[in-house]
Amino acid sequence: MTEVTTVLDVTLHEYGPAVSVALGAAAGRALAVSGMLESVTPDPGREGHWLLRAGSRVGAVRTLGGAVVRIRPKTPVSRLFFLLGFTLDPSRAWRDSREGTVDTGSYEDIVPALAHAVERQIDTALRQGVIQGYRTVEESSLVVRGRLREADQIRRHFGRTPPVEIAYDAYTADTAENRILRAAVERLLRLPGVPGAVRRRLGHQRARLADALPLIRGQELPRWQPSRLNTRYQPALRLAEAVLRGASPEHRPAGAEPLAVDGFLLDMNKLFEDFVTVGLREALLGHGLTARLQDTHHLDTAGLVRMRPDLVVRTGDGRTPVAVVDAKYKVEKGGGHHNADLYQALAYATVLGLGESHLVYASGRQPQRSLEVRGTASGRDGRGMRLHQHSLDLSLTPDQLLLALREIAGRLAGTTTPPRS
Known part of the structure; x- marks a missing residue:
């Protein structure tokens, strides 16, 4: 109803x-x-x-x-932001509220929690001051500074001076990092539901970043590289980029x-998929295995039908696939099966020449279930291809979630069945 x-x-x-x-x-x-x-x-x-x-x-x-x-x-906001924080930076200790997780305050809605979290991260990043860097500036000037752009001088002014076309390196706060932080602040200030206290603190952060030029909406985000100089900025930058990549379409009728x-x-399908694949990739490193996310393969020999498993586990040298995983943000059926998912898992294992394939669901009645595919028995061990269904309950604590991922990674690492000939 x-x-x-x-x-x-x-x-x-x-x-x-x-x-x-x-x-x-x-x-x-x-x-x-x-x-x-x-x-x-x-x-x-x-x-x-x-x-x-x-x-x-x-x-x-x-x-x-x-x-x-x-x-x-459906997932508590604090847990949702744990998934987001871990996915953005699994190298940090995203374990609990005392050690590195995203601070969402006491807010239970996405936007207030996000605005609070971003403002707190930016405040931490700017606590030691706004970082500055060198940026190449090209401009017309009445005073010669830096290097004379001779070709532009001749083309634009026919060799006359002044003005002169110059280029120089300016030490400025108008860096890619500060532009991204400022753009995230301004985006949050436009969102509905940002509490007044958080809005005032965001306004303060915008003032601190006033020397960074605003980004033009619709353009790609400026690129930045992690370095020793911007270490304290990195958590804020990753969260700011998540804000700026949030859905914001526009519709213009003719x-x-x-x-x-x-x-x-936030798309929970994508967030769950990213958390599972990034978490398994990190856990598999301890088993000497590598993993590729969204690895591209083809179902047919002509290469017309493309398929992209969420995670393909490979040997340490990255050459040989040993397991394949697909994450599904849905509840694994207790009394039945998601048939389409099983067909997809079967196709992945067949194309990769594997004897097993794995599905990870957001919840289920059993931690793991397995099916043996009829008509696929191998002459080596007499076993048919096996499809494994794992469930990862998002109501678990962060520590329990990471432990569950490590257990699934252990099962993947134990997939010793060689590729099928």
């Missing part, structure tokens, strides 16, 4: 029931085209209302006219003004 609301600030739940919301036609169409929700359709029972149903994306968006749609995750649907959303 459909829930109904008539307010312009609506809360949905990840994969929850549809909610009937009073929206203008333009705002409804913009939200539908944005792809942010699982479904957006006119409510047949109420004129001027739209049925909104959330899928795997969680966070908050603002539609044309100011309607705010918040999507709450002949009309832009209909903006703006906000920040």
